Amino acid sequence: MYSEFKQFLDNKKILIMCKGNFVTPIKKNYDIYIGVKQSIAILPQKDVLVMNDFEGVFGLEDYFKEIKYIVFPNVPHLRQKPSIIAKNKLLKYLSLHNFNGKIINYEILSNNNPNPKMEIIRNTRNSGDIIYHFLNMCKNIIFVDVYGMYSSIDDNKDITNVVLNAKIHPEYKEYYDSYIYRVYKNKPDGNKKMITAATNLDKKDAKNINEMFQHLQNKLKQSYPKLNLNFVN
Secondary structure, rough: OOOHHHHHOOHHHHHHOEEOOOOOOOOOOOOEEEHHHHHHOOOOOEEEEEEEEEHHHOOOOOOOHHHOOEEEEEOEEEEOOOOHHHHHHHHHHHHHOOOOOOEEEEEEOOOOOOOOOOEEEEOOOOOOOOOHHHHHHOOOOEEEEEEOOOOOOOOOOOHHHHOOOOOHHHHHHHHHHHHHHHHHHHHHHHHHHHHHHHHOOOOOOOOOOHHHHHHHHHHHHHOOOOHOOOEOO
């Protein structure tokens, strides 16, 4: 499973799209386009979807058939907590919407009974940093441009519209409604709290949100120096 995925990623020019706002147009031609949760919807090519939470599928109903790989935990989160039933719901949702790609599972520390045969990602703080673990397993990555990560407390409006205009299967409507209420009621405030919490974990004294962004970007660069990370605003 991992060997094939590493081969797919290796020696490539890569774009990673997150959900934050950015102003720089995507001009380059990349070998692989990776989207974190619903951000994959705005990419010109939908190669890899990365997510920790089951709710990250909402809004992608028309795109699953284009996605080559979906990367998610062995025990995904549902309503912000690890849930055994979330995996079955996720697999069924993918089947309902004609996903024919491949699934890459991993373990995170929220699972109390991890599968020892799976990659264990110990330092993750959100869905946005998962893919770096897998890229770091490759022999060579030419470069990685990262859009919409640690650049703004506002989400990209096009991505938000994808979520808010999702075509939800009736069986999943209650989960979608709960997700919208919890997460999109005041998204900028929620984003700021997440950034502040991530910065405080490092006991970093940052005077403002821009210093927090810079700290978190630098931390990823230091953690994965061979990836040549370039954060695009």
